[in-house]
Amino acid sequence: MKLYYAPGTCALACWIALEWAGADYEAVRADYASEEYKRINPLAAVPALDIGGKRTMTQAAAILQYIADSHPESRLGSNEGLENAFELNETMSFLASDLHPAFWPFFMPYRYTTDESEAALKAVKESAYARIDRAMLHLENLLAAGGGYVYQGRRSIADAYAFVMVRWTENLPKSWREYPEIAKFMERMTADQAVQYVMQAQKA
Template identity: 45%
Template sequence: MLTLYFAPHTCALSVLIALKWLDVPHKVEKVKLGDPEYRKLAPLGMVPAMTDEHGKLMTQAAALLKYLVNKYPAAKLGGDGTLDGNYVLDEKLAFLTGDFHPAFWPFFSPKRFTVKEDEASIAAIKSASHIRIDRVMLELDRQLGNNAYLLGQQRSIADAYAFAMARWADYLPKTISHYPNAQRFMQAMQEDEGVQAALKHEA
């Protein structure tokens, strides 16, 4: 059985959503980021991590999502199987991993970006992050356009990943309501039964 190591309010939610969509047997273990006991399993102490039926450890959200696509191809949570279709999915995942997620790091973990510890320095880093977050939120909004999902009308792992992180915008002065396509997408996702089942693990 697959076991997902999960911490609330992280991108690990994306993998949990995919597991709920797949409706396959799985376990969820809540962990604390950086906990010494958890680091014995996952040395970086980060989530998501997942073990397969044989106990093999796997990490990194995008890689885990692609693993699930390949393991359960009949669910059609990936690209359309064509060269171009698979590229589009990989492009979305690369945007979410390489641009979207890192934009939030200075906001949530400002001490990573300075050796100073005074309140003014920390506040300045968090404030500076707003511009970068707005840029990636605008890009997400553009990519969605009038489509229901990032791949058009086909639900995919990219949507689970985007949902898990886009909700972080509500911690900022410019909330999700400022991005109409993203807001529509988020509202629809919140009504999804698999998403609701995954969110129960954060309650």
């Protein structure tokens, strides 16, 4: 299977999960704005996963779940039971629909205003900080409850997903270093061999 990614993006979460799962895959660098890539994902975004099916899979959270489900021995998915499955689903939804979008005005302020002036773009960027902080504080609480893991005290797809987005706070006025639980989580994740491999390989 082929994972389409771009450096620094949320697609790296899928790459880390593929490594953790011991999957047989190829990582393909994509130019997400290109016409060629739009034929792979009409939404012009990474990640996309091609498993040789009728169409390419898209949406990071869904792809991560697929990786976990297709490699059950790697125990990257939820624990047994309806409520446990709900909790992972809830956490993945939080990451995909609260944490991730909180960054959009920061990275792409021009999409959130019709005023093209520098001052307007700066204001939009700065408006992102409060939503990012709100989501980071929620993640901080999840990690405290999970003993340093995002989901139920053990490694899961949620760790990979949270890790790549937390990195985006690096150059913000309030970076991940200012959240004690997240800082410990980042220390553990950056020491992980698969994470180190992916973070190096994505630069190539």
